Structure formats: structure tokens, C-alpha cells
Amino acid sequence: MIRMLLHVLGHEHARPVRRTVALMTTTAVVEGLSYALLVPVLANLFGGTPADALPWLALFGGAVVIYAVLRYVSDLFGFRAGISLLRGMYHRLGDHLARLPLGWYSTGRVGEVSVLAGQGVLDTVGVIAHLLGPYLSALVTPVTIVGVMLAFDWRLGLAALVAVPLVAVIQLRAGRSTAAGDADRHDRDTEATGRVVEFLQAQPVLRAGGRSAQRFALLDDALRELQRASRRTVLSVLPGMIGLTLVVQAMFTVLLVLGAYLALGGGIGVAEVLTILVLAARSADPVLSLADIGGKLRAARSELARLDAVLRTEPLPEAPEPVQPAGHGLAVESVTFRHGDRTVFHDLSLSVPEGQRLAVVGPSGAGKTTLLQLLARFHDVDAGAVRVGGVDVRAIDSEGLMGQIAIVFQDVYLFDGTIEDNVRLGRPEATEAELRAVASAARLDEVIERLPGGWATHVGEGGTLLSGGERQRVSIARALLKDAPIVLLDEVTSALDPVNERAVHEGIERLMVGRTVVLVAHRMRTVQRADRIAFLDGGRIVEEGRHDELLRRGGRYADFWNASLTT
Structure with missing residues (x-):
């Protein structure tokens, strides 16, 4: 013992x-x-x-x-x-x-x-x-x-x-x-x-x-x-x-x-x-x-x-001599990834040029959220490579990689502190002016104004004292304050009411401006403004192109789009 x-x-x-x-x-x-x-x-x-x-x-x-x-x-x-x-x-x-x-x-x-x-x-x-x-x-x-x-x-x-x-x-x-x-x-x-x-x-x-x-x-x-x-x-x-x-x-x-x-x-x-x-x-x-x-x-x-x-449990290995990526483009090169006994991706390849937006759509279980996790190196791939700025993410130190990426997921977790504490997690040294600016851009200022405690309002464990839309606004403000060049978004409005959905969409649009973005979309109408759309199914890219181009092809994406119009 x-x-x-x-x-x-x-x-x-x-x-x-x-x-x-x-x-x-x-x-x-x-x-x-x-x-x-x-x-x-x-x-x-x-x-x-x-x-x-x-x-x-x-x-x-x-x-x-x-x-x-x-x-x-x-x-x-x-x-x-x-x-x-x-x-x-x-x-x-x-x-x-x-x-x-x-x-x-x-x-x-x-x-x-x-x-x-x-x-x-x-x-x-x-x-x-x-x-x-x-x-x-x-x-x-x-x-x-x-x-x-x-x-x-x-x-x-x-x-x-x-x-x-x-x-x-x-x-x-x-x-x-x-x-x-x-x-x-x-x-x-x-x-x-x-x-x-x-x-x-x-x-x-x-x-x-x-x-x-x-x-x-x-x-x-x-x-x-x-x-x-x-x-x-x-x-x-x-x-x-x-x-x-x-x-x-x-x-x-x-x-x-x-x-x-x-x-x-x-x-x-x-x-x-x-x-x-x-x-x-x-x-x-x-x-x-x-x-x-x-x-x-x-x-x-x-x-x-x-x-x-x-x-x-072994942590992910750190590069002995970390490399700093020169740009902010993303690439997935012939990636194979297994989770447990299941092969999620096999020989998957796609790229997102710096400053462009890629929307990823597909049926449930296709691996859309897993793709975002691989880009942020939540896991290491079994074969192939995930690159940021042309550099394999395994050659970038973890802190440096996460400094390049802002992530907004559908399920937002907030720490049991004040609204200000949770927003400042994006960049603790930010000034008051920067804090107010991102709150305005994320439409969080509307929430703060109607809360009795304002910025000092406690959100509760996990953010349970706020509504889903309010938590999303805090999350977007946090990502805006971080000011990372790469943004990964897992559809953040699928469970929101129309008012909050509109406010959160406005915040997301401001967050995506001038950044490399990968957006996982569950609501099809959110993908139209993407530079390119990838339809993911069965661990591979079935179709890829712009919205209008994919509709003209009449393939899987068009079926998904037409189905979304009837729901």
C-alpha cells in the first residue's frame, strides 16, 4: 500500500x-x-x-x-x-x-x-x-x-x-x-x-x-x-x-x-x-x-x-521543438481516426484556406463534431495529419495551438462566477473598453442591462442561472475577446428561441469576420453564406462545393436542403 x-x-x-x-x-x-x-x-x-x-x-x-x-x-x-x-x-x-x-x-x-x-x-x-x-x-x-x-x-x-x-x-x-x-x-x-x-x-x-x-x-x-x-x-x-x-x-x-x-x-x-x-x-x-x-x-x-x-493515462505527446504556424489555414490530409471499436474517419481530406468559411453538414453520427475536435487536437489521428498554417498540429505545442483557436460549442459550460469572470477567461488582461466592446458585439450587453447585478451577476454552476441563449452570448463574447484567428463553431442556435437565435447569429457573424472558420451546421439555413460546404457521411466527404452549386447537382446536400424547407 x-x-x-x-x-x-x-x-x-x-x-x-x-x-x-x-x-x-x-x-x-x-x-x-x-x-x-x-x-x-x-x-x-x-x-x-x-x-x-x-x-x-x-x-x-x-x-x-x-x-x-x-x-x-x-x-x-x-x-x-x-x-x-x-x-x-x-x-x-x-x-x-x-x-x-x-x-x-x-x-x-x-x-x-x-x-x-x-x-x-x-x-x-x-x-x-x-x-x-x-x-x-x-x-x-x-x-x-x-x-x-x-x-x-x-x-x-x-x-x-x-x-x-x-x-x-x-x-x-x-x-x-x-x-x-x-x-x-x-x-x-x-x-x-x-x-x-x-x-x-x-x-x-x-x-x-x-x-x-x-x-x-x-x-x-x-x-x-x-x-x-x-x-x-x-x-x-x-x-x-x-x-x-x-x-x-x-x-x-x-x-x-x-x-x-x-x-x-x-x-x-x-x-x-x-x-x-x-x-x-x-x-x-x-x-x-x-x-x-x-x-x-x-x-x-x-x-x-x-x-x-x-x-x-498518457497525455498527448508534446513536440520537443515546437513549430509556430506561419498562417491560419486548415487542412485535413488522408486522416483515419478510430474511437473505441468504431472507425469514424477513413482517408478523410479537406482544406480551409486562411480567412475562408467552411460549413460541414451531414446526418447525425457522421462525425461532424469529431472533425472539430480533431482540428483542435482533442485527439490525435491514427493516420494522416491535421495541419494549421501548414504545420502538423502534433508539432505545435498545446498552449500555442489553443491560442490560435476559439471554440463555441452548442452546449456551453460556464464557471460558477460572475458574467465578467466568464467573459474574461478569453483574455484576462483585456481592458474595460475591450470587454464592453465584445459584449456589445455579442449582444450580451442587452442581458447585462436587464440583470440586477449587471456584470457582477453570478451565473451558477455550469451557467444554470442563465438561459441557453444568455449562456451562448457569454460564450460568443468570450470567443470575441480571445480574438483568435481560427474559429470552430458547433451549431450554437439549434435549441434557441427566435429572439435569442437572431441575437446569437449576429454575434456569430461578427465573430467570423476576417477569420478562418469551420462551422458545423444542423440548421441548413445557416450555411448559405459559407465559402464552401462539405457534406459528411460515413466518415468521408460525399459532396463539396458552394451552396448554389450543390443544389444544382441534386445530390445528398440538395435532399437535405429540401427536407429542411419542409420542417
């Missing part, structure tokens, strides 16, 4: 972690050795001169004080190391996520990472602060006490020593049997959580269909699977817990019988037998706690394995 943690975090954290482990181990040994002083204390108390126990009792009290000090210091070191690891984990995870390709962030991945970055990280680094000390104490203290028993009476110590490998075997078997159950329960938990969210989001549909009082079958199935997985997990833990209890009880019984036998035979005194039983009882509680602590450690290890899987 510690080795994996250091592997995930980096070996710069190894020294404080090893120091903490060493200190906690020493503390556990001192705790076990302090109980050795109970031997002379009890022997004198039950002997002929009880007063002789006072010096030993004082030594025992001193040992307890030393143990208490060590325990305080080791716990303090554990908390400090935990805080350091927590900071290091967040920094490493944040830096790594910032370097992963944008195409990696699917909806499921975002949810998974949000859980890992929250409770997952806390559970993982909490091992150092909260679990490591008790775990080492549960292991080392009983072993030290067994060593004390061996030194006191080899026969009783040997009887206690037999329990050590039994406990180790039980722990290993319990860990193996519960690991699969823990993984299965995590999967079922994730599925059930998704179904709960789906059920909440589907309320309008369910109620419109008159099913508000009916059960949601998918959610019920997911919850039943989660219940079964939880039951399997509990059942897999029981053998380990029962096994540990039986071993501890058996050890104590063997020591009691053996001690009584030796005492009756005169081989050992009654006080010594009582002392051994006290030591055995003291070692029982830590051993029994191993089941609970071990379960928590396995859960933390599972979270750590998931974090490790994310951190092992």
Missing part, C-alpha cells in the same frame, strides 16, 4: 512517509515492551513482599509516559505527512488532468474523476493520517508481546507464537476474498448512482407520460444489484472476522490450559501465569481490530488503484 502510494505521488514524498512509518513502528514496539514490565510488577505483588513492586510500577509508569509521548509525536507526524501527501496528490492529479487530451473527458470520465478527486483522494491519503498508526500497532504490538512471552517462558511464548502465522494466513485469505467483492460493489455503486441521476433527470418525461407513480425499472434493477453486491461483500468479510476471533480465543484458551498445567506441576508460579494471561488479553484487542482496519485499507487501496489508472 505504502509502496503504491509513493509510486503514485512520486518519490519526493518518500522521506517523510518512511520517517513516519519508522516512528509509528517504534511506538508500537515501545508499547509492547512496556507490557514486559508487568511481569515483575505482578510477580512482586503476588509474591511475599508486595512493596518490592513499587520500583517496577514506577518504571512501568515511565514507560507508559514515553509511549504516550511517542504516540503523540508519531500521530502528529502522520497528520503532517497526510496533509503533505494530500497537497501533493491534488497538485499531481491537477497537473496531469490539465495535460490529458480534451477528448478524454467523456461524461462518464468526468463523473469518475470528480469522485476520485474528492472522496477518493481523501480516503487514500487518510491512510497515513488515520489508519497507518492503528494498523502498525495491531501488527507490531502483539508480535512484541509474543517476544516478551518467549523471553519470560519459552513454552508459553511458543504457544502464543503459533497464532502469528495463523493470523497472517487469515488476513491474506480475507484480503483476496474481499478484493473482488469490493470491486464489484464499486461498479454496482457507480451504476446505481448513475441511474439515480438519470431518474431525477427523467422526471419531466416520466410525469408527462403519466408514470410519476410507477417504479423506474432501470433504477430498481441497479439498486437490487447494489444490494446483492453489498450482501456479497459482507459475507466475504465474515470468514476473516470469525477466523480472527477463533484464533484469538483458541490462543487464550491454550495459554490458560498450558499455564495451569505448568503451575500445577510447579514449573511456573501463579503470578507468572496471571501475567502471561494479562499480556495475551492485551494483545487480543489489536489483533481483532485487524479485520476492520484491513477492510478500510483495502478500500483505500482500491481508490489508490483507480487514481493510479488515471495518472497512468
Whole structure:
């Protein structure tokens, strides 16, 4: 566990972690050795001169004080190391996520990472602060006490020593049997959580269909699977817990019988037998706690394995010697791109000269949005090349490439801040005059004027406090402020009302002026002013040309256009 943690975090954290482990181990040994002083204390108390126990009792009290000090210091070191690891984990995870390709962030991945970055990280680094000390104490203290028993009476110590490998075997078997159950329960938990969210989001549909009082079958199935997985997990833990209890009880019984036998035979005194039983009882509680602590450690290890899987995800390679493109034209040259098991593009080629507009149309699933993502290097192509200004995007550093491109998607995400904060993301150093100018160009000023907070209005998480049209205006203003020479547009007006659609179209027209533009169009009437139109279907360009030219051909584009006039 510690080795994996250091592997995930980096070996710069190894020294404080090893120091903490060493200190906690020493503390556990001192705790076990302090109980050795109970031997002379009890022997004198039950002997002929009880007063002789006072010096030993004082030594025992001193040992307890030393143990208490060590325990305080080791716990303090554990908390400090935990805080350091927590900071290091967040920094490493944040830096790594910032370097992963944008195409990696699917909806499921975002949810998974949000859980890992929250409770997952806390559970993982909490091992150092909260679990490591008790775990080492549960292991080392009983072993030290067994060593004390061996030194006191080899026969009783040997009887206690037999329990050590039994406990180790039980722990290993319990860990193996519960690991699969823990993984299965995590999967079922994730599925059930998704179904709960789906059920909440589907309320309008369910109620419109008159099913508000009916059960949601998918959610019920997911919850039943989660219940079964939880039951399997509990059942897999029981053998380990029962096994540990039986071993501890058996050890104590063997020591009691053996001690009584030796005492009756005169081989050992009654006080010594009582002392051994006290030591055995003291070692029982830590051993029994191993089941609970071990379960928590396995859960933390599972979270750590998931974090490790994310951190092992390779970011897109950066060019060792980045090249700055000389122009802003776009080209897709014989590109093949696979997403999972599906080939999205095969030998796809098209170009957009600098300053011109290309509209991409086609049926759903043709790969229109994926084409925009490849131009912005959300993914790397499997074959061929995507070029900006004649330079392969893989030869341009990521920051430089994104500085050349402004993207406006249909689904706009705004950060939970003010309108001004969200617009300034395009160019934080922009002046007030520039900010007001882009707001006017995007027709955002109309929104700001009617909002009580004006520019300081909070948009809510994801921009939920604004309407879809208002979010689009913020997004367009942000793109205008960035003033990038290349603009990628995924049809931004398909879900807007006529008033907002007209306002957003005006903003888009101003955004496209003098720039290289690739526009994915779902509404056919938005493509007429494009310099060229490409009809995409089945991963290839079926038709290409100007609007009037494509209509005269009477091909797929003309069919799409005529169909749009009747809807």
C-alpha cells in the first residue's frame, strides 16, 4: 500500500512517509515492551513482599509516559505527512488532468474523476493520517508481546507464537476474498448512482407520460444489484472476522490450559501465569481490530488503484521543438481516426484556406463534431495529419495551438462566477473598453442591462442561472475577446428561441469576420453564406462545393436542403 502510494505521488514524498512509518513502528514496539514490565510488577505483588513492586510500577509508569509521548509525536507526524501527501496528490492529479487530451473527458470520465478527486483522494491519503498508526500497532504490538512471552517462558511464548502465522494466513485469505467483492460493489455503486441521476433527470418525461407513480425499472434493477453486491461483500468479510476471533480465543484458551498445567506441576508460579494471561488479553484487542482496519485499507487501496489508472493515462505527446504556424489555414490530409471499436474517419481530406468559411453538414453520427475536435487536437489521428498554417498540429505545442483557436460549442459550460469572470477567461488582461466592446458585439450587453447585478451577476454552476441563449452570448463574447484567428463553431442556435437565435447569429457573424472558420451546421439555413460546404457521411466527404452549386447537382446536400424547407 505504502509502496503504491509513493509510486503514485512520486518519490519526493518518500522521506517523510518512511520517517513516519519508522516512528509509528517504534511506538508500537515501545508499547509492547512496556507490557514486559508487568511481569515483575505482578510477580512482586503476588509474591511475599508486595512493596518490592513499587520500583517496577514506577518504571512501568515511565514507560507508559514515553509511549504516550511517542504516540503523540508519531500521530502528529502522520497528520503532517497526510496533509503533505494530500497537497501533493491534488497538485499531481491537477497537473496531469490539465495535460490529458480534451477528448478524454467523456461524461462518464468526468463523473469518475470528480469522485476520485474528492472522496477518493481523501480516503487514500487518510491512510497515513488515520489508519497507518492503528494498523502498525495491531501488527507490531502483539508480535512484541509474543517476544516478551518467549523471553519470560519459552513454552508459553511458543504457544502464543503459533497464532502469528495463523493470523497472517487469515488476513491474506480475507484480503483476496474481499478484493473482488469490493470491486464489484464499486461498479454496482457507480451504476446505481448513475441511474439515480438519470431518474431525477427523467422526471419531466416520466410525469408527462403519466408514470410519476410507477417504479423506474432501470433504477430498481441497479439498486437490487447494489444490494446483492453489498450482501456479497459482507459475507466475504465474515470468514476473516470469525477466523480472527477463533484464533484469538483458541490462543487464550491454550495459554490458560498450558499455564495451569505448568503451575500445577510447579514449573511456573501463579503470578507468572496471571501475567502471561494479562499480556495475551492485551494483545487480543489489536489483533481483532485487524479485520476492520484491513477492510478500510483495502478500500483505500482500491481508490489508490483507480487514481493510479488515471495518472497512468498518457497525455498527448508534446513536440520537443515546437513549430509556430506561419498562417491560419486548415487542412485535413488522408486522416483515419478510430474511437473505441468504431472507425469514424477513413482517408478523410479537406482544406480551409486562411480567412475562408467552411460549413460541414451531414446526418447525425457522421462525425461532424469529431472533425472539430480533431482540428483542435482533442485527439490525435491514427493516420494522416491535421495541419494549421501548414504545420502538423502534433508539432505545435498545446498552449500555442489553443491560442490560435476559439471554440463555441452548442452546449456551453460556464464557471460558477460572475458574467465578467466568464467573459474574461478569453483574455484576462483585456481592458474595460475591450470587454464592453465584445459584449456589445455579442449582444450580451442587452442581458447585462436587464440583470440586477449587471456584470457582477453570478451565473451558477455550469451557467444554470442563465438561459441557453444568455449562456451562448457569454460564450460568443468570450470567443470575441480571445480574438483568435481560427474559429470552430458547433451549431450554437439549434435549441434557441427566435429572439435569442437572431441575437446569437449576429454575434456569430461578427465573430467570423476576417477569420478562418469551420462551422458545423444542423440548421441548413445557416450555411448559405459559407465559402464552401462539405457534406459528411460515413466518415468521408460525399459532396463539396458552394451552396448554389450543390443544389444544382441534386445530390445528398440538395435532399437535405429540401427536407429542411419542409420542417
